[in-house]
Amino acid sequence: MGFEYALVHVKYTIPPAILLTQLYRPLFSKLDAYKIVFLITIAVVSTIPWDSYLIRTRIWSYPSHVIIGPKLFDIPIEEVFFFIIQTYNTSLFYLILSKPTFQPIYLRVERHGSDRLWPWYKLIGQWSFISIIALGWSLVKGGVEGTYTGLILIWAVPFLLLLWSLAYQFILGLPLSNTLVPIAIPTLYLWIIDTLALKRGTWVINTGTKVGLHLWDGLEIEEALFFLVTNTLIIFGQIAFDHALSILYTFPDLFPDAPLLPSPLLLIRALLTAVYRWDEDRINGLKEAVTRLKKKSRSFYFASSTFQGQLRTDLLLLYSFCRVADDLVDDAATASEASAWIAKLHRYLELIYSRDEKTDTRISDYVVQNFPPGTQYALLQLPYLKISRQPLEDLLHGFETDLEFTPTSHPINTESDLQTYAHRVAGTVARMCIECIFYDYQCTSTTPSFERDQKQRIIDAGDVAGIALQYVNIARDIAVDAKMGRVYIPTTWLTAEGLSHDSILKDPHGVHVESLRTKLLDKAFALYDQASEAIEELPVEARGPIRVAVESYMEIGRVLRQEGYVVKAGRATVPKIRRLRVAWKALKGRLQK
Numbered sequence: 001m002g003f004e005y006a007l008v009h010v011k012y013t014i015p016p017a018i019l020l021t022q023l024y025r026p027l028f029s030k031l032d033a034y035k036i037v038f039l040i041t042i043a044v045v046s047t048i049p050w051d052s053y054l055i056r057t058r059i060w061s062y063p064s065h066v067i068i069g070p071k072l073f074d075i076p077i078e079e080v081f082f083f084i085i086q087t088y089n090t091s092l093f094y095l096i097l098s099k100p101t102f103q104p105i106y107l108r109v110e111r112h113g114s115d116r117l118w119p120w121y122k123l124i125g126q127w128s129f130i131s132i133i134a135l136g137w138s139l140v141k142g143g144v145e146g147t148y149t150g151l152i153l154i155w156a157v158p159f160l161l162l163l164w165s166l167a168y169q170f171i172l173g174l175p176l177s178n179t180l181v182p183i184a185i186p187t188l189y190l191w192i193i194d195t196l197a198l199k200r201g202t203w204v205i206n207t208g209t210k211v212g213l214h215l216w217d218g219l220e221i222e223e224a225l226f227f228l229v230t231n232t233l234i235i236f237g238q239i240a241f242d243h244a245l246s247i248l249y250t251f252p253d254l255f256p257d258a259p260l261l262p263s264p265l266l267l268i269r270a271l272l273t274a275v276y277r278w279d280e281d282r283i284n285g286l287k288e289a290v291t292r293l294k295k296k297s298r299s300f301y302f303a304s305s306t307f308q309g310q311l312r313t314d315l316l317l318l319y320s321f322c323r324v325a326d327d328l329v330d331d332a333a334t335a336s337e338a339s340a341w342i343a344k345l346h347r348y349l350e351l352i353y354s355r356d357e358k359t360d361t362r363i364s365d366y367v368v369q370n371f372p373p374g375t376q377y378a379l380l381q382l383p384y385l386k387i388s389r390q391p392l393e394d395l396l397h398g399f400e401t402d403l404e405f406t407p408t409s410h411p412i413n414t415e416s417d418l419q420t421y422a423h424r425v426a427g428t429v430a431r432m433c434i435e436c437i438f439y440d441y442q443c444t445s446t447t448p449s450f451e452r453d454q455k456q457r458i459i460d461a462g463d464v465a466g467i468a469l470q471y472v473n474i475a476r477d478i479a480v481d482a483k484m485g486r487v488y489i490p491t492t493w494l495t496a497e498g499l500s501h502d503s504i505l506k507d508p509h510g511v512h513v514e515s516l517r518t519k520l521l522d523k524a525f526a527l528y529d530q531a532s533e534a535i536e537e538l539p540v541e542a543r544g545p546i547r548v549a550v551e552s553y554m555e556i557g558r559v560l561r562q563e564g565y566v567v568k569a570g571r572a573t574v575p576k577i578r579r580l581r582v583a584w585k586a587l588k589g590r591l592q593k
């Protein structure tokens with residue numbers, strides 16, 4: 001009996017597990033736990049018979065003085081733990097690295113241009129894996145020295161072949177940060193540990209069944225291959241899981257109301273859905289939504305990567321709709337053109353909320369005939385079934401207020417006007433986000449903890465938080481808005497400072513303007529303090545990400561309160577490092593004061 005193998009874990013595998021867990025903990029969801037447990041189960045079940053065979057046929061062995069003693073099918077318990085901890089560490093590393101990527105946009109319908117080559121890539125990959133299996137087989141059959149290599153290949157490569165066949169699109173198409181990097185770094189790390197363990201004799205590969213080549217001094221080529229293929233298996237497994245989730249959440253027509261934790265059977269069904277049944281417009285709509293968010297809002301783009309699964313998709317689509325609607329109105333050449341857009345948007349809402357099977361095509365015809373091509377996906381893919389109609393109508397009423405600004409009239413005269421406006425353009429957005437959260441996390445009124453009153457209380461608090469965000473937005477954009485002929489600061493406040501609309505339009509800077517900006521920010525933070533507690537009543541998966549979204553935006557307000565802030569394109573911006581720090585604190589559950 002000895003503790004040497006156990007010490008390998010204590011020194012080299014458990015510390016990274018703790019570190020990675022700490023790092024990922026604020027984002028760790030039930031879905032992540034499900035994925036990891038699923039993969040660990042497969043890893044343990046599939047490795048035990050193989051490893052047990054290798055030990056019983058003395059291809060490798062463990063001196064009795066390095067292991068504690070208990071065994072499972074002849075495998076030392078430390079070794080079984082290795083399968084678990086390796087799968088855990090590599091999986092967590094993948095989860096961290098792949099978080100910023102919105103994977104559904106990497107689905108390909110394989111119908112046009114270079115995408116038509118993808119079935120060939122699949123085939124080439126399949127044949128390559130089959131050839132490697134054949135090579136493994138011939139090594140096992142042919143001679144003693146290639147036995148260990150052959151056994152690794154005939155055990156692992158059929159799984160790789162299967163995972164490739166199910167998820168080749170993501171394996172090839174995702175950014176390298178989701179594929180190559182999470183394979184390469186854990187593999188390199190395990191190669192180093194293995195070198196140390198083999199040198200110390202913690203485990204021994206017996207002579208006669210190995211080729212005798214070393215990757216570097218102390219690292220047998222078979223060991224290097226073993227860790228490479230096992231990490232590749234783990235990452236391919238994670239990618240196949242995510243591929244299935246992307247299919248489930250991207251095509252609601254094929255998989256209506258996909259559950260939060262889909263059963264293995266449903267995951268397989270998703271992976272086996274023929275590509276020709278995928279809705280290309282959904283993918284294009286999502287691609288447009290991601291590009292739009294990335295271009296237009298750094299705060300929300302950054303925050304969106306902390307959301308997961310269906311909710312991430314829904315918020316992206318909701319953002320896309322709101323942005324397109326706002327831009328149609330703001331970019332219109334004349335007030336009457338802007339009014340016409342609002343009228344068309346009202347009509348669109350009327351159509352979708354009275355939709356039935358017969359009117360389905362009428363709706364898409366209406367959009368195609370009345371809106372520019374670059375806006376059509378955003379409109380048609382609004383997740384309206386999860387959102388009530390009222391906040392959308394109110395949002396449009398908010399845009400109508402924007403049109404009331406003329407050289408002679410100003411719609412925001414009192415603080416109450418300001419509050420109504422902010423409720424319409426931002427309180428409503430908060431409400432819609434919360435409705436999506438309730439829907440996606442299945443907080444129906446039958447869930448005791450989500451009784452009606454509680455839901456209403458959260459929505460009301462969300463409204464207040466939205467108003468706070470809009471006050472920050474107005475405080476940031478005094479000069480930008482003035483260029484568009486708009487002054488959102490209430491007339492009563494201007495008069496008290498000895499200012500007027502005209503004076504702000506002419507010169508939106510100076511001491512008095514700064515004092516009004518401060519007043520607006522003070523109100524924003526007071527409202528935010530009053531509302532932010534309610535975030536903790538949201539479903540646990542949404543809390544951290546929502547904190548990140550609202551905190552990232554409120555940080556603009558904090559920047560504005562400091563002297564000498566950086567202005568880009570006329571707007572105060574939050575430096576990247578500072579944004580990261582805010583997000584990290586928000587994820588860990590801390591709101592700034």
Ligand SMILES: CC(C)=CCC/C(C)=C/CC/C(C)=C/CC/C(C)=C/[C@@H]1[C@@H](COP(=O)(O)OP(=O)(O)O)[C@]1(C)CC/C=C(\C)CC/C=C(\C)CCC=C(C)C
Pocket residue numbers: 293296297300301303304315316318319322323326425426427429430431433434458459461462463465466469470473477531532534535538546549550
């Ligand atoms: C993470 C993610 C993808 C979130 C998406 C959120 C979303 C749907 C935003 C829509 C934004 C939008 C374009 C709305 C149109 C009206 C408008 C312009 C509103 C202002 C947004 C600021 O955007 P931006 O700075 O890009 O605007 P301009 O360049 O000035 O045009 C607003 C300030 C509103 C934003 C309000 C929210 C996102 C609501 C946030 C509050 C919650 C989610 C509720 C918190 C919950 C509790 C319980 C307190």
